[in-house]
Amino acid sequence: MNLISSNSVEIKELNLHQILIRGDHTPALSQLVKSQFKISLPKNNLEIEEDKNVICSKSSFDQWNIIFLQDTKIKIDTVIDKINENEKLLATNYSEGQIYLEVTGDNKIAVLNKITHFDFREQKFPSLTSAQTLIGRVDCSIYNLKNKMLITCNKSFGDHLKNQLIDAIKF
């Protein structure tokens, strides 16, 4: 859904699927993720591995976010049950508890800089990395996907964040 498009910034709200996995970076986990999602686990903290329709980011030393950027045929709950068969892993379906905002356009950083102190410079936040920070005073995750930013936050804050972003573009 197109939220706003103005001043060389476009924000869309997307319906995406997300799985949050907690677990140590073991060969078993790597293999499981590779087999289920056809993607490798990132090696470094805050790094993103990208495939056509899916990204996997390492959010902390034992936390992995898998986000499907388009509709997927994968049955999320079935996959989660499969991962959770491993007693040393915890996978949770995060799809419905988050909102997903895609921010594109030449002025995207200028707009975001109005409501977050986060340093978007390439040397500090390179492409295919992620970060957790405050945007409009809401705890958000940002994924730098080359020419676009994907911003997620808890669904309960969704209206507030969207209104802040619209205000930042308009004002």
Next chain:
Amino acid sequence: MTAQNNKDVTHIAFHQSINFTFDGVKYRGFKGDTIASALIRNNVRVVGRSFKYHRPRGIYTCGIEEPNALVQILSEHNEPNTRATIKQIYEGLEVESQNCWPSLENDLGSINSLLSPLFSAGFYNKTFMRPRGFWKKVYEPLIRKAAGLGKPPKPFRTTSTQLHHHVDVVIVGGGLSGLLAAKSLAKTELKILIIEQDGFLGGILKNSNKISTIENKDNKLWIKELEKKLEGLENIKILKNTLATTYNYINHLIAIEDRTTGTLPLDGNVDQILHKIRADHIILANGHIERLVSFRNNDLPGIMLAGSFEKFIQRYGVIPETNPVIFSNNSSCLSLIKKLIDLNCKPQAYVDSRSGDKIEPELLKIIHKKNIPLFTNAHIEGCDGKKQVQEISVRDAEGIITKLKSKMLCVSGGFNPDVHLFTQSKGVLSWDDEYLTFKPDKSFQNTIVLGSNAGIFQYSKIVNDINTKLSFLDHEPLLEIDLTLNDTDKYSIEKLWETKHEKESRWSKSFIDLQNDVTTKDLRQGIQEGFDRIEHLKRFTTNSMGTDQGKISSINALGIVSEILDKKVSEVGTTIYRPPYAPLSFASIAGRGTYDFYDPERKTSIHEWHKKNGAIFEDVGQWKRPWYFKSHPEENLYEAVQREAVHVRKYAGVLDGSTLGKIEIKGSDALEFMNLMYTNNFSKMKPMSARYALMLGEDGMVMDDGIISKINDKHFIATTTTGGAAKVLSHMEEFAQTEWPHLNVFLNSITEQFCTFNISGPNTRLIMEKVFKDIKFDNENFPFMTFGNFTYLKSTVRILRASFTGELGYEIYVRPSIALKLWEDLFRFGKDEGLIAYGTETMHLLRAEKGYIIVGQDTDGSVTPHDMDLEWMIGKNKKDFIGKRSLTRTDTIRSDRKQLVGIKPIDPNDIIEEGQHIILTSSIKPPVKMLGHVTSSYVSPNLGHSFGMAVIKDGKKLIGSKAYVSSSSKGAFEIEIIKPIFIDEENKRLVS
């Protein structure tokens, strides 16, 4: 006195006249004028009244350092304390003077000036001590009414916004040094931000007559070409009309940009931007400030700093007075005198405290050539005049006083590097004996100071200084530049802080701090009374305080104090210049964070349903929770809660409990982890069962509670209080990662992944059976504190049999996407069973009737499980859990600790109030021995009277006895102390 236009300037559009009002009188200025320059152009000299003595005050400077000309902008929400020397006029601007009544001309407050001998330093501290009772009701209200400058602005929604920057280098100041620094860094790959407080680059190059050509080009052309070059570079950004106000830790700079300079701010347009800048290096090239000299009546309108006088001519195209007297102790007035002569204006006299042999030959030559009366080794003794300067007294080397009839005196007491930002950054200053000022010495942060801001007052040294200090940035070294000066290359100065009064009287005043009405006499008195440390003296006299921070006077104050104490100025030291450098409006600080954006709001997935169905919301943390539901528009909180509470106990009610914290815990060591985190023992708990659990801090005090659902020994789900969700998750993570890293356990917050509906009441089972047709809800198949996963609309829902009301109840955990459908289904099938939605207030009442505590309401971080009568929740055979050791401390096992009890009034008409004291007597006359206080209280429609929960000393032993509770309406009334459970002590309803 008459002002005259100087049309040879580029910043004033003389063809574009602007109308504005000052104190209701219409005036005309030109596009580009400030209020000050326009008023001077109109020969208005008195613009305000002073802070304490209400003395008439005029325009003293031409910039941000202005201490006097503070005005109220009526056309901008009554914005007070606006510097007339900064604010540009626009068509329709309405300006009003401050601190005067009924008018600027006839100000009743000026009686303070007559009474001024009484208002010495420390007047308030000394005078309003007695009688004691007068302070609160007489003195304080009167002083508060009289205090402050200007009136508060009218309420308005700010149109300010904020912008964050991350750059490699910030250059503060776009003057000569700042521009040269930018030029030398232009070819680097550094991302550079130039901040200039003016609407153009050049600073002193355009604001004075000191440099006429650079590199054989007119300085304006040189600036234009360089600016064009800089603007064409991707790595350089220039912010004009932007004032750096604050230098915080780790090179964090705050700057305010005025986006409406010279125009009326329109609703919906951004008027100010607060820039928050983080840089690797900050270059301070923000120049210097001219200072005053203290002499008798040195505050009279018509006295102005010489550099400012020059700036009015050069920048604003107005000559404030064609024949001023000029007084100086330094070499800086050469360019002013040259300019005046160029404009066919002849100074009436030049007074210099230096002897003739120390005055620059070029200056002497011009003065002799133009027959300007010269006084060397001379001082201004004082000025006289009713509301402006009329007569100037000059004392020559022999002590002879010459009186000059003049309406304007230009004063230069020397220059200080503008060190405010540098000292804010915690940089260390050192005293310069040559230039008689403090200058930056050692940086505390990545700060580079250039030009006159670094105390370099010699043009020929600027380039070398820049090359040396920026060499580490791999810059392009600058070549020496050719300058054509109307100034001496090297500035020189002689010490002169204050001149001697000829007319000593109790009313004669020689001001040191014009904004705070502090005199040199106040400094002497303060030191005499023992305040001989500069920081103490500052507070005793208010010198250099307030929005001004002593910009034009603080060094003079130090000089005077050093002479009184017979110490070197460097030994006296400096006070700390406080941020902000110049006032920031609250509107700019708030930015967009007002009204809807004041605080982030959290909404549950069915928030809109609540809104449509009469919910009145309460804030629980950031959550918006339905507080109660109005059955009709006139129904109030009390009526709604009474109705809801009866209804739930009689039929059924459902609460949106989605805000409860929910944490998923999994791992091969999950059981051990949970046994350590909570007081309960989960080892013998059956899979798919649940338990009310208690979490303690390491101090043994109750921290949180919730229901733990055990899927199996390796997988649990915990609920937390709404307010405690983030704290509990963080607490668990900390222990998992730092204290017990050997345990294999992982945590995920699932608060937002599931909505929670708490349905309870005797008819609940009937409703649940209709909604979930395939599930057996009878006691045998679905006993109390068990749960199961079921399918609803092809999605998994988890249903837990639990209750926080004491009635038969279930908690339903459902995915947000189908939550509304389920909620509506509950009502569709619950309609015949009398299902209603109820809010948090009713939930609180119902849980209290059942004796369930709320962590954070009935606990306050100082109660143990024993205090709360919850010792049954402690696993007796557990080896360890957080807080266990603290529960055996002598203090935590005392029998007379405050313990939870129930209370009810003897007279059922009495209403117990939350927070009131439990006491032993009906009298509340102090001293009264307090047993404890009421933590929760409600009027129960189910009990027919009010009741409460309280924590009182040795409470358990006092059960069955009587006491009193204080009341806001009737002193105290009698209560009975009972067990903290009021309904269904046998749990018949709960397990029905």
